Amino acid sequence: MARVVVDVMPKAEILDPQGQAIVGALARLGFDGVAGVRQGKRFELEVADTVDDVVLENIAAxxxxxxxxxxxxxxxxxxSS
Amino acid sequence: MARVVVDVMPKAEILDPQGQAIVGALARLGFDGVAGVRQGKRFELEVADTVDDVVLENIAAxxxxxxxxxxxxxxxxxxSS
Known part of the structure; x- marks a missing residue:
């Protein structure tokens, strides 16, 4: 089995209201110095060794x-085997 | 400014129904060989250089x-400066 991580983030030109809300919350809570936050998703996959990179690309996309x-x-x- | 990534994943002993739904969807779509998926969150922060690791730990936790x-x-x- 292999462990694969797929990170998915909003494109740079896409507004991220969740991230902006976190920036505001951090400031209100007294955490200064955080200029920006973007929130995305992280997937951890356990895949068989027969799954090649092309298939992983298709799964992600x-x-x-x-x-x-x-x-x-x-x-x-x-x-790991 | 520094770029910081905070990855947040469900603890191993916590059920992850989102991940299980993805495993089922992948099988139905013909992507064989995926034994497990866990879904979490990824945060990308832009922080000032004055923000130290202790503060980052507090923000994450x-x-x-x-x-x-x-x-x-x-x-x-x-x-980067």
Whole structure:
């Protein structure tokens, strides 16, 4: 089995109201110095060793991310037999 | 400014119905070989250089994560003046 991480973030040109809300909350709570926050999703997948990078790209692009408004990165973090 | 990534994932002993739904969806869509998925959150913060690691820990533990059911990791990914 292999461990794969897919990070999905809103594209830079897309407004992120969740992130903006967190910036405001941090300021109200007294955490100064945080200029920006963007919130996305992180998926940790356990996949069989037969799953190649092309399939992982398809999973990320077709199922996990909405590529109209989100960017994604696929990273293999660990391979053990 | 420094770029900081905070990853928040459900603790291993916590059920993750979102992740389980994704496993089922992938199987129905013909993506075989995915044994498990866990879904969490990824936060990308732009913070001033004056914000030290203790403050970042507090931000992650008190605001971004619910430490009863979630684990978090704080990673500085880039420091530029």
């Amino acid at each position: 077709d199922v996990l991310a909405n590529t109209v408004i989100e960017d994604y990165t696929v990273t293999r973090v660990q391979v | 008190d605001v971004l994560a619910n430490t009863v059911i979630e684990d978090y990791t704080v990673t500085r990914v880039q420091v």
